[in-house]
Structures are given as C-alpha cells and as structure tokens.
Amino acid sequence: MNNALPRWVDYGLMPLISVIVAFVISGLVVLFVGESPVQAALLMAKGAFGSGYNIGFTLFYATTFIFTGLAVAVAFHAGLFNIGGEGQAYVGGLGVALVCLSLDSVFPWWITFPFAIIAGALFGALWAFIPAILQAKRGSHIVITTIMFNFIASALMVYLLAGPLQKSANLGPRSRDFAEGGQIPKLGGLFRPLGIDMGASPLNVSFALALIMALVVWIIIWRTRFGYEMRTLGISPRAARYAGMSEVRLVVLAMMLSGALAGMMALNPVMGDQARLQLDFVEGAGFVGIAVALMGRSHPAGIVPAAILFGGLYQGGSELAFDMPNITRDMIVLIQGLVILFAGAMGSLFTPAIVRLLTGVGVMPK
Amino acid sequence: METILQLLDLTVRSAVPLLLACLAGLYSERSGIVDIGLEGKMLGGAFAAAAAAAVTGSVWLGLLAGIFVSVLLALVHGFASITNKGNQIVSGVAINFIAAGAAALLGNAWFNQGGRTPQLQSEQRFNPIELPLAETLSSVPVLGPTYQQLISGHNLIAYFAFAMVPITWWVLFRTRFGLRLRAVGENPAAVDTAGISVSWARYRAVICCGILCGIAGAYLSIGVSAGFVKDMTAGRGFIALAALIFAKWRPVSAMWACLLFGFLGAIEIRYQGVALPVLGVVPVQLMQALPYILTVVLLAGFIGKAIPPRAGGVPYTKER
Incomplete structure (x- = not known):
C-alpha cells in the first residue's frame, strides 16, 4: 500500500x-x-532559534546528527541496521585525537584537519568492519553484534582515557588539551555580515564537512554502481545474488562507509569544541542518528532538516530546563x-x- | 572458603535481574518477536516500582506498578510488531528511549531529587529472607556455611527468579500454550492453518515478557537498592539479551549463562585492581566487556552455533 x-x-x-x-x-x-505544553514549546523554539548564539548551538548539534544520521541511512539502504553508530563514533574520536595529539603543535589546523578526518573515518570504519565481516561471512546478526561493540568500545575508551591517554589523575579520564593546530575554526564570523551574532557558540568547520558528506552520500547511493548494488541488496538480497553481486563485499563496504561517517562525527565535538578527548563525548548521538535517519527517510535531503530539528530540540531542551526546572x-x-x-x-x-x-x-x- | 562463598553470593545477586530479563526475552523471542527493549522495560519497571512503593508505602503495590508499566511497554512493542507488522528492532530501540526519557523526566518532576525516587524504608522493600535452620546448621562443615550464606539470605524475587527456570521449561515444553508459543516462532503459517490465532499467541508471549521484565526492574529498585536512580539498569537488559543468545534460547542454559555473566560481574566488583594468579592485574574494563566479547565470539560460531527461532523478527501476514 x-x-x-x-x-x-x-x-x-x-x-x-x-x-x-x-x-x-x-x-x-x-x-x-x-x-503548560504551549509555554514549553515556545520556550523551546526560542531556546533553539531565538538568537544567533542559540542558532549556532542548534547547528552545532545538527552537525553531529547529520553525520550519525547519514551513517544509519547508508546501512539502511543495504538492508542493514547499524545500531553501532555510538561505538563507531566513540572509537572514531580516538583516531581524531591520536592525530591531534601528535600533530597539533607542529602543523596549523588546515594540515591536521584532513589527517584527522581520515583517521576518524578509518577508526570508525574499522570498528564497523568486525560486525560486518561476521555478518557477511558467518551470519552473526549485525544488530546484536553492533550493540555488543558499543559496550566494548565504551570499555576500551574508559581504559584508554583513564590509562595511557590520561594526562593527570586530578583532571579525570581525559587526554591533554590540544594546541592551536588541533582546533578547527568556528564559523560564527561567516554569519556576522548577515547580521547574526553567534557569539561563542561552538559551530565550526565540520558543519560544512557534514553538508559535503550529505552530498557525497547522495552521489554514492543514487549515482554510482556501488550504490545501485547496495540498494538492490537492501530491497531484494535474492535479486542481488541472482545478478551476481557479491553480498560479502557489499555488506562489508556498506558497513565500513556507515562506520566511517559515524567516526567523522567525532571531529565536531573533539576538534571543534572541547579540544581534547574526554569520556562519553558522543552523548548518545549515535542513537539520535537512528531517529534522524528514520525521519529523513534515509535520504540526505531529509536527513539534513531532520538533524537540524533534533539539533533544535537538544539546544531548546537545555534552555527549557532552565526556565522550567x-x-x-x-x-x-x-x-x-x-x-x-x-x-x-x-x-x-x-x-x-x-x-x-x-x-x-x-x-x-x- | 569464606571468600569463595562471598564471591558466589555476589554472583547470585548479580545474576537475578539478568536471569529474569533473560527468561522474559526467552518467551518473546521463542514466539518470533525479537526484543531488544528488555533494557527499557526493566528500567520502566524499576522506576514505577520504586515510585509506587515510595508513594503508597507498600512493597507489593510497588511490584504491581512495576509489572504494570513493563507490560504496558511490552504491549506497545507488541502492537508495533504484531498488529502493525513494523520493524521489531526499531520498535525495541524506541521502547528503550521512551522508558529512559519518561522515567528520568517523571522522576525529576515528581520527587525533585534529580531523577531519583525517595529513599525507601525497610518495610517498603523486599528484604533478605532467612531460610529455616540456617543459624542452627551453620556449624556443619562446608554445607552449613554454604546453606547459610549462599542459599539463604536472598529476597523473595531472587528465589522466584530461580524457580522460574524449571517453570519456564515446563510451560514451554510441556504445555499446549508453550507448544503454540514455540510453533508461532518457528512456523506461524502451520499454526494459522491449524486454526489458532498467531497474533494472540504472540501477544500472550509478549505479555509474559513484560511481566518478567517488570519483576526484574523491581528487584533492582525495591529489592537490592532502596530506590530508583537514573539509568539504574546500566545495560543489564543487553547483557540479558547476550545471555539469551549464549543459552541458545533454552531456559536451563539461560540460568547458567546468567550465572556466568553474574560471576564475571562479581569478580569485577570483588577483584578490582587485585593481581590474580597467572593473569596479573586484569583491567576492570576488560572484565566489563567480557560478556559482550564472549557473545560476539559465540555469534561468530567459534563456540557452537546459536540458531535463533526461525520466524524471529518476521511479522506474520495471513495468506489471502
């Protein structure tokens, strides 16, 4: 119907x-x-879009959700449900942080950033690779394995942040702060000519990267042979098999692309805001990606507005909590x-x- | 001897909520309804139980409230996946968030303690039960202390959980209800042909799942703890799910799997930072991750093969 x-x-x-x-x-x-629900909705809308500063925060959260939403959507197209975005983003943060920690005092940000993008994507993709290969080769259900990998990622990161990567025990489980070269510029200045003052909001260059990735994902899914094969597998695995497509290859590549997108999410909070790797920086964004992808019908043109809506909810929600305890x-x-x-x-x-x-x-x- | 008993006692305590949630999942998944919302139902049940016990002062009303909320969430999952033929995984994810969000929100609004419920008094909780003769027999070597410390001294829900293992086995494998439940999980079309409602059989399974999850939640909030704390299930629903796979969807194996995962939890609490023989100091995070790692290894087919019920996750559509 x-x-x-x-x-x-x-x-x-x-x-x-x-x-x-x-x-x-x-x-x-x-x-x-x-x-009053009406009052709450108004406060929330004001908190999300009421001033340039608030809009900056809304778009900052939206950046994160575009990445994780795209990650879930790519897997959906191949008929896979990747609940592991949370863990992949967490481990992606490790990749980003390792690049920043080793290059930040040597190079300016625009040299560090490309390496950090690659490292974040690579680490995220690798974390998705194991569930993917187990699904493709041994038939282990990817939903269960990705859930398990979220917990394993969390344990691994606590171990690293409270151990080898920790700067000092007094500051708690987190890495040292990155120098200039490990921080990406804020975007507030771009909006000033438009009369929007974003103040100290953490909206940064990775927002632009997220939009570019939305376009890239659209091209991959609807304009390449790989995307066509992926969608075929998603709609009818039997048809894909009959047409001679390699199921193993498609499942693994789709999941790695999904994991890479989730891993790139880490750029936004780690390099764009906190300028260090800290505990639980993903804050459930991997799961918000599920809602964003479902609402955006797995299409980049739907995911971007859905991510902005959820970004608004997150920002508006924290403002609301001030006015209505x-x-x-x-x-x-x-x-x-x-x-x-x-x-x-x-x-x-x-x-x-x-x-x-x-x-x-x-x-x-x- | 003393240390071993303490460790085993801790194992049992950690295993009880896992066991209840695991058996809950067993009913649901055996009927073909995949349930990754065990965590959410447990959390909802834990909150409702603690809130009701705090307000009414009655531990039994608390338990009932916990079961009621958990069954309600189970019915939402049932409606989405049975009547609406929706995606069961998506629905399970939704249940987890709805429960987590609603419990924290309502808890904060009602009790103003940052999502906690008020501290419960002793009579508002399930207290440890001293089994008969535990004191008298404690002087008997080996058996006495084992009886006194390990078998005796748990609360009512703990005994109920272990009693549910043979009961679940009997219900599933020796009653007509159980036969039908397993049949709709393997081959719903055959059940339908026999003139039995697939939906009704699955709904009943989902309700059983809700009841047990609610009791599991109550064990946490009005059994071993004196109130609800935000996110108090802390992933136990997912460990239970892992145990269910580990047990290959069988009740008695489920008990052993939960005891194994409970044992890992007990070691983690008891031996934090202590050097073990041969292994040295094992990072506590490795112990925490071990249940998940073991499950992935099992799923990969390296230690036996876990084959889920055949119709699991597939909505049943009558042929026309």
Missing part, C-alpha cells in the same frame, strides 16, 4: 505526521507534570523514542487514514 502513495506524501507528510504525534504525546506528558533534558530522549516509534516501527499506522483522506479530496486516484 505504501507504494501507492505519492512521493511528497511518503517523504514529506508521513515523517511530519510522526513528529507531530510524538510532540502531541510529549505535550501530554508535560501537561501531566503540571506545566520540572522539565529536564530527558524530555528529548522521550521525544526521540516516540519519533523512532512512530516514524520507524509504526510507519504504516497512519497510512490507511491518509489514503482515505487523499482519495476523498481527490488528490489520489481510487
């Missing part, structure tokens, strides 16, 4: 409806704890779960009603 829907309904209206339903339910929860930032986790539920698992819930409505007003033929 889904195929009968016009594209604008499938790609535009359906995700919108699922977000609205998620907001309405969250609004009921807000009402339940005795606050009753509503903590955990609200976002709830909204995120509801979006995943309605946009992902219950996607077909509203379809019959929409079809009836659209045929009723004559938009769709009977």
